[in-house]
Amino acid sequence: MAATVSISESNGAGETPTASITNTNMGSTDAVNLDPVAYPITPADLSYAKYQRFNVTAMGGSSAIRTLKVWRTGALGGSATHLTNAGETTDYNQLAYAQPINTAVVDADNAMPTSEPATPNLGIATSLSASLTATGYSDYLVHQITTDAGDVAGSTSTMSYQYDEVA
Amino acid sequence: MNYKFIRDGVEELVTKETWHWLALYNDGTSLQQFDDNGYFHQFSEIDQSKLSAFKMMSDDKIVDYVIPFDQTMKLVHFYKITRLNVYTPSFKEVKSYCFGYEKKVNNRNEKHFLVITPNEVILCEDPNIINFK
Numbered sequence: 001m002a003a004t005v006s007i008s009e010s011n012g013a014g015e016t017p018t019a020s021i022t023n024t025n026m027g028s029t030d031a032v033n034l035d036p037v038a039y040p041i042t043p044a045d046l047s048y049a050k051y052q053r054f055n056v057t058a059m060g061g062s063s064a065i066r067t068l069k070v071w072r073t074g075a076l077g078g079s080a081t082h083l084t085n086a087g088e089t090t091d092y093n094q095l096a097y098a099q100p101i102n103t104a105v106v107d108a109d110n111a112m113p114t115s116e117p118a119t120p121n122l123g124i125a126t127s128l129s130a131s132l133t134a135t136g137y138s139d140y141l142v143h144q145i146t147t148d149a150g151d152v153a154g155s156t157s158t159m160s161y162q163y164d165e166v167a
Numbered sequence: 168m169n170y171k172f173i174r175d176g177v178e179e180l181v182t183k184e185t186w187h188w189l190a191l192y193n194d195g196t197s198l199q200q201f202d203d204n205g206y207f208h209q210f211s212e213i214d215q216s217k218l219s220a221f222k223m224m225s226d227d228k229i230v231d232y233v234i235p236f237d238q239t240m241k242l243v244h245f246y247k248i249t250r251l252n253v254y255t256p257s258f259k260e261v262k263s264y265c266f267g268y269e270k271k272v273n274n275r276n277e278k279h280f281l282v283i284t285p286n287e288v289i290l291c292e293d294p295n296i297i298n299f300k
Contacts, residue, residue, distance in 0.1 A: 002182070002246070002262075007253075023254040061172040061181035061207050073252070073300070116249075116298040158252040162299065164265075165246040167184075167200070167210055 003062045003165050008055035008137065013099045019055055024159055026050065026145045030100040040153060047145040049100045049108065054122070054138035054163065066131040067164040068122040068138055071113040076145070077155025082112040084143040086121040094126045095142050108142045116162065131166075170207035181207040185227070186264040186283055188244065191220040210244050218242060223266055223283065232266075232281055232288065240268040243280070249299040261285060265294045 006020040009032045018032040026047035027039035041047050056065050070086050085093040085108040093107035113121065123139040124130040132138070169180040187200040190213045200208055213221075218236045221244075225231075236242065244266040251259045267280030282289045282297060289297060 002184075002248075005248070021254075059174070059179065061170075061174075061179050061209065063209050063211055067247075067295075115300060118295055158255050158257075160249070160251045160299075161253060162247065162249045165248060166244070167246060 002167065003056055003060045003065055004058040005065065005163060006055050006057065007161070008053050010051045010053070010097055010140075011100060015097050017053075019057070021052070024050060024052065028102065041145060041147055043147050043151045044149040045147060046102050046104065047147075048102045049105045049142055049144040051097055051100060052141045052143075054132075054141075054161070056132050056135050056137075058135065062165050062167045064131040064133050064166040065163055066124065066129075066166070067120045067162075068124065069117050069120055069162040070122055070141055071116055071160050072157045073114060073160065074157030075155060076157055078151030079148040080151050080155065081146045082143060082157065083108055083146060084110050084112045084141065086110060086112065086141055086143070088117050088119045088121045089128070092121060092123055092128055094123055094139050097140060102144075104146070105142055105144060108144065112143060116160070170201050170205055172207040172209070183226075184246075184264075185262075186223050186225050188266070189222040189224060190214075190218055191222065192217045193219040213242065215242055221266065223264060223281075232283070234266070234268065234281070236268065240270045243267055243269060243278075247282070247294055251299060261299060263294070263297070 008017050008019050009021045010017045011030050022033050025034050025036045027034045027036045028041050029039040030048045085095045087110040091110050120128045172179045172181050183201045189199045191197050221234045223232045247263040249261045264283040269278050278292050282294050
């Protein structure tokens with residue numbers, strides 16, 4: 001097999017990581033794989049922030065994982081925005097884990113790209129040009145949705161991920 | 168078929184890729200990524216000081232892609248893995264095989280890549296210009 005790479009999400013005050021998440025739904029609680037119907041975002045509120053990482057659990061013969069990219073597609077609806085710490089070159093803000101909140105996360109203020117970025121926008125060990133050469137994690141992808149009082153429920157957008165693997 | 172790779176004394180199993188490489192040396196020898204002896208070789212094991220050609224091959228295709236090399240060229244090879252629309256019914260994973268070389272020309276670092284996607288082969292200076300959607 002090639003390297004095994006999945007997305008991990010961390011939650012809670014003491015950081016509980018969950019490997020291989022099954023969705024990245026945003027909502028009004030700090031929980032992994034949450035049900036957005038049970039935890040809808042009230043218009044004008046922010047979602048709880050997500051703290052997610054690329055998680056390499058096996059190298060599968062490969063020597064490096066690098067050039068991490070994240071982006072979203074689909075309409076957010078209304079005037080909602082999807083903000084993140086991910087960013088190309090100097091826009092990237094490496095953030096440490098903090099208990100997810102539903103107020104604005106400082107330095108997670110870039111718009112999530114709506115198409116594949118031209119260069120990496122998520123770091124490894126604080127650098128956009130670094131590599132993972134053994135099992136481990138990327139930096140945190142921190143992202144959250146902001147909404148407006150006029151927004152209505154039901155918008156859907158999806159995440160896409162990309163990485164380079166040196167075999 | 169799985170091939171063996173030993174990392175720090177621990178065996179890892181590597182499944183043969185759709186596209187895999189063969190490095191041809193100027194002394195008549197060669198090294199292939201998935202060796203006939205059942206072992207997997209990393210890209211870093213290629214001795215670029217005597218590389219005369221780098222070939223990408225597939226067991227399922229009737230064509231190979233070959234780049235002739237001289238010692239002014241630095242070989243580059245990696246996979247680009249793209250996961251689109253994750254956690255949805257339209258999820259798709261695409262693996263592209265990127266290979267090419269860097270070379271100093273008039274003090275400029277030139278790059279030339281071939282990118283084998285599931286649908287086509289693209290010649291470019293930087294695989295990052297290919298956007299997946």
